[in-house]
């Protein structure tokens with residue numbers, strides 16, 4: 352019984368965290384906008400931005416509360432073991448039944464909320480580029496991917512646990528790490544699915560981007576433009592590829608919305624990340640994170656009492672997967688905070704690179720456009736920044752760039 356109370360408390364805390372974040376975020380709207388960024392939105396856009404944020408955060412708040420209540424009910428009333436008992440008493444079914452119930456319930460909630468978010472809120476503010484058909488296809492695909500992933504991990508845990516017993520922790524950490532590496536290798540390939548890439552046409556932009564990278568010893572395989580405008584109006588750009596050979600990917604929205612100088616500044620910034628091996632450093636931090644995930648999984652597997660407390664007569668690997676998730680909902684915010692703190696420092700450093708390359712002013716222009724297009728929060732509360740911002744607030748970045756510009760002009 353103690354285990355049950357303990358897990359339910361953890362579920363409660365893990366579920367309260369996003370609700371707390373939401374409340375801090377809503378507080379931000381009471382802050383005054385710093386002078387350096389008060390030209391981003393005109394009054395009309397600003398009013399629109401506020402109501403956009405308010406609608407999203409209200410929806411998120413309700414979403415968080417619904418998820419918390421449903422999860423509490425499912426744990427408190429032993430619904431997972433009750434559902435599992437409806438299935439044949441076969442090893443595979445024991446896992447599948449638990450994962451199936453969890454996926455069905457969480458996807459139903461998620462689809463309902465993302466329907467409202469995409470088709471009502473995003474639509475109302477002109478961000479939505481997906482039709483009902485693409486929405487349905489995306490949701491079905493998302494559900495199947497989530498089901499397959501949960502099942503794969505549960506069966507993997509089962510296989511490894513019966514093979515290695517309680518030494519599984521070391522292997523789990525390694526497997527998770529390999530998995531995260533695989534994802535980052537596969538990302539450029541995965542992102543190709545459903546998107547079209549065309550080479551950037553010859554011209555000044557192409558030459559300057561090439562020069563920016565080759566000056567620092569990189570080889571550029573190609574500069575591609577991705578047709579992101581079919582799905583979103585947001586602006587983005589990234590570098591991909593391992594070693595010194597890179598493929599540059601620009602969202603077509605970025606190319607259309609920014610001046611050549613601004614696009615180059617975004618790239619000089621990305622170059623800053625590349626030169627400081629920020630991606631690699633983040634990956635190393637992820638190893639530490641993976642180790643913690645391994646510990647969470649290990650506890651879920653080794654303490655049979657955690658399963659018995661929720662009506663199972665023996666260890667259930669599907670339920671172990673869910674328990675791991677409960678532990679992680681508390682661990683991840685903490686590690687996320689540390690990784691985000693590092694990431695914010697890396698962002699300042701990358702901005703300094705853009706200044707060094709002579710794109711300081713252009714960077715400010717680009718950041719303002721990015722903020723405007725992405726409908727960024729201009730005056731977030733400090734606590735929100737501390738808890739969940741991977742990038743510093745715009746005003747802080749602009750202040751830092753201006754300080755750097757003054758220093759270089761001396």
Ligand SMILES: [Zn+2]
Pocket residue numbers: 620621624697698701
């Ligand atoms: Zn960056």
